[in-house]
Amino acid sequence: MHAPTSSRKFKKAFMEQLLVSLQVAGLTSKTMGLQERRDAVRLSSDVAMAVARGRAAPWARALVARHASERRNEALLRRILGGAGYESAAAAGRSRKIVRRSHGACRRKRIKSSVMAASSGSNGGAMVARRMVKKRLQVLRKLVPGGEALHGSFSLLSQVLDYVACLKTQVELMQRLCKGSPAAA
Amino acid sequence: MNCGPPDQLPPPQATAPSCFLNLNWDQSMDAPAHRGAGAHLDPALGSMVSSPAASNSTATEGLALHGISPHYGGTPPPKLDLSMMGQFHHHYPPPQAGGGSGGGLPTLENLMPMGSLDQFLADPGFAERAARLSGFGGPGPGQFGLPDDGPIGALKELELGNARDESSVSDPASEMALKGAPDGNARKRKAGSKGKGKDSSMSTSAKDLLAKEDSAAKRCKSMEESNGAEENCAKGKAAQSSSENGGGKKQGKDAGASKLPEPPKDYIHVRARRGEATDSHSLAERVRREKISQRMKLLQDLVPGCNKVVGKAVMLDEIINYVQSLQRQVEFLSMKLATVNPQLDFNNLPNLLAKDMQQSCGQLQSSHFPLEASGAPLPYMSQPHQGSNPLDCGMTDGMDDQGSMHHQLDPAFCRPMGSHHHFLNGVSDAASQVGAFWQDLQSVVQMDMGQSQEIATSSNSYDGSLQTVHMKMEL
Numbered sequence: 001m002h003a004p005t006s007s008r009k010f011k012k013a014f015m016e017q018l019l020v021s022l023q024v025a026g027l028t029s030k031t032m033g034l035q036e037r038r039d040a041v042r043l044s045s046d047v048a049m050a051v052a053r054g055r056a057a058p059w060a061r062a063l064v065a066r067h068a069s070e071r072r073n074e075a076l077l078r079r080i081l082g083g084a085g086y087e088s089a090a091a092a093g094r095s096r097k098i099v100r101r102s103h104g105a106c107r108r109k110r111i112k113s114s115v116m117a118a119s120s121g122s123n124g125g126a127m128v129a130r131r132m133v134k135k136r137l138q139v140l141r142k143l144v145p146g147g148e149a150l151h152g153s154f155s156l157l158s159q160v161l162d163y164v165a166c167l168k169t170q171v172e173l174m175q176r177l178c179k180g181s182p183a184a185a
Numbered sequence: 186m187n188c189g190p191p192d193q194l195p196p197p198q199a200t201a202p203s204c205f206l207n208l209n210w211d212q213s214m215d216a217p218a219h220r221g222a223g224a225h226l227d228p229a230l231g232s233m234v235s236s237p238a239a240s241n242s243t244a245t246e247g248l249a250l251h252g253i254s255p256h257y258g259g260t261p262p263p264k265l266d267l268s269m270m271g272q273f274h275h276h277y278p279p280p281q282a283g284g285g286s287g288g289g290l291p292t293l294e295n296l297m298p299m300g301s302l303d304q305f306l307a308d309p310g311f312a313e314r315a316a317r318l319s320g321f322g323g324p325g326p327g328q329f330g331l332p333d334d335g336p337i338g339a340l341k342e343l344e345l346g347n348a349r350d351e352s353s354v355s356d357p358a359s360e361m362a363l364k365g366a367p368d369g370n371a372r373k374r375k376a377g378s379k380g381k382g383k384d385s386s387m388s389t390s391a392k393d394l395l396a397k398e399d400s401a402a403k404r405c406k407s408m409e410e411s412n413g414a415e416e417n418c419a420k421g422k423a424a425q426s427s428s429e430n431g432g433g434k435k436q437g438k439d440a441g442a443s444k445l446p447e448p449p450k451d452y453i454h455v456r457a458r459r460g461e462a463t464d465s466h467s468l469a470e471r472v473r474r475e476k477i478s479q480r481m482k483l484l485q486d487l488v489p490g491c492n493k494v495v496g497k498a499v500m501l502d503e504i505i506n507y508v509q510s511l512q513r514q515v516e517f518l519s520m521k522l523a524t525v526n527p528q529l530d531f532n533n534l535p536n537l538l539a540k541d542m543q544q545s546c547g548q549l550q551s552s553h554f555p556l557e558a559s560g561a562p563l564p565y566m567s568q569p570h571q572g573s574n575p576l577d578c579g580m581t582d583g584m585d586d587q588g589s590m591h592h593q594l595d596p597a598f599c600r601p602m603g604s605h606h607h608f609l610n611g612v613s614d615a616a617s618q619v620g621a622f623w624q625d626l627q628s629v630v631q632m633d634m635g636q637s638q639e640i641a642t643s644s645n646s647y648d649g650s651l652q653t654v655h656m657k658m659e660l
Contacts (some may be wrong), residue, residue, distance in 0.1 A: 027555075037523035038519050038522075038523040038557065041519035041520075042515065042516060055585050065364065097349065129498065132498040132589055133498050136502060136505060137501065140501060141505065143505060143509065144508070152479055154473060154476050157484065164507065165487060165502070167515065170511075171514045171515055174518035178518060
């Protein structure tokens with residue numbers, strides 16, 4: 001796995017995609033309110049990040065799918081990703097929902113069993129520490145797009161690593177855009 | 186090297202029988218006599234040894250070993266291999282086997298000066314090979330590899346069993362060892378000789394053995410593979426394990442002499458883990474934990490303020506906080522973009538990505554910063570622009586927007602940019618005062634420089650504070 005922050009190529013692709021998608025979003029933004037406009041910017045930057053990262057990263061797919069699962073984003077996403085891209089993303093979003101639902105059911109059971117094991121376990125301190133780590137990993141799982149579908153902490157941590165690196169780049173580029181925007185002058 | 190010319194063989198045989206026949210181990214263990222025998226054998230044997238094995242290049246005992254190995258696969262039955270006798274014993278007609286083994290084993294002992302055992306044992310290659318006898322790592326037989334192994338393994342056991350003065354007592358034991366050790370090896374040799382066999386002038390007897398113990402070879406292969414899988418587990422790193430695993434299998438198959446250095450490595454690796462639990466579950470668990478901790482380490486580098494933290498839970502806390510802050514920042518920035526740019530009019534921005542950045546930069550510069558455009562700094566401004574583009578070797582290649590101009594590495598460029606900040610933030614002095622501001626601007630310049638460097642290194646401990654500063658300034 002490569003670290004995208006360090007690669008100039010990724011930044012460049014991200015920036016290009018970001019500008020393109022913002023441009024697309026800008027076409028419909030004449031009548032938008034502030035909230036909508038913000039959502040549009042958010043959406044376009046997220047999609048730009050995901051597209052620049054590529055479909056190989058699960059979180060990128062999940063990010064697009066999450067946006068695609070909301071009806072109101074359909075028009076915008078269709079324009080940014082193209083028809084086929086949107087369809088696949090929406091399909092992924094639907095299936096992901098199902099996965100999440102079933103996964104939640106599974107997890108409930110597993111938590112129950114682990115609590116049982118913890119109460120019967122003799123090593124209390126280690127158990128507490130492990131449970132703390134587990135709880136944090138669960139939180140992290142919710143933070144990373146597509147994290148719920150990941151099994152095992154290794155894959156989760158790799159995704160977090162990738163996602164954090166990309167997120168950093170996103171923040172950096174958006175800061176530049178803010179500074180560079182005409183209204184800032 | 187396998188087949189010594191027949192006329193050269195008689196001398197060792199002529200000398201050997203004296204040892205063969207008396208079978209008096211106590212006396213033959215006697216160092217001087219033994220050395221004498223060894224010295225006697227040397228010239229003849231040395232001539233038969235075409236190429237010395239990689240590991241045993243030490244004086245007479247090395248030669249003695251070589252002297253044994255040429256017999257292997259060797260020519261007519263009477264000179265049948267000593268080390269083979271133990272293992273293949275049952276395949277051979279009784280007279281040869283009996284005579285060979287009866288005579289062969291003592292010679293083997295005699296050819297080895299016991300004083301040299303220490304050297305053998307001290308020699309890592311020998312020790313490893315000897316120890317590997319039980320664990321089919323599949324070392325390439327090389328030239329002398331396997332014939333060597335048996336005796337050395339036996340000798341090692343002898344040594345461990347205080348054999349020096351009790352060799353007559355431990356005689357059966359040594360024989361057992363000789364028998365047992367090459368037995369284990371036979372399968373390995375089979376795998377090795379399959380690839381090698383055709384060209385290496387195996388004798389007919391050896392080929393016979395090959396055919397006879399084919400089933401053993403198959404068994405060996407399966408065991409080797411399972412062993413490879415185990416090592417695979419133990420390795421952990423996927424790439425490394427796959428490469429080494431492939432290497433190991435190849436070794437088993439074609440067993441070139443060049444592969445010789447590798448098996449010890451494998452072995453050492455496995456051995457290093459011997460203190461720990463070795464069942465596959467705990468191995469896999471260890472590998473998993475290793476991978477996770479590696480990821481955590483990478484995250485530690487990525488997340489600021491995480492490297493001082495001890496403990497996994499706290500580190501995860503930091504990571505969670507950081508991810509949340511980044512997400513909030515994205516939200517905030519998108520809000521800001523939506524606010525400052527009511528029409529979401531980014532149409533002019535792609536121009537900056539174009540190849541004619543130099544011109545567009547100048548235009549946008551003048552249009553967005555009219556204060557400068559009107560004032561004196563304009564020539565000053567535009568001039569470094571043109572100059573700095575070739576210098577713009579840094580990370581902002583090809584993706585410069587107005588904002589990214591603040592991140593030029595070129596100090597000559599950063600300074601005027603620093604002046605922008607002041608103008609942007611309401612320091613609406615005359616443009617001619619830029620020179621007078623120089624001292625004050627230094628801090629801003631430093632910030633910009635710092636930020637640009639920080640982008641390159643992507644260590645953003647500085648980033649958060651810097652960004653908040655900017656926000657405060659601009660809001």
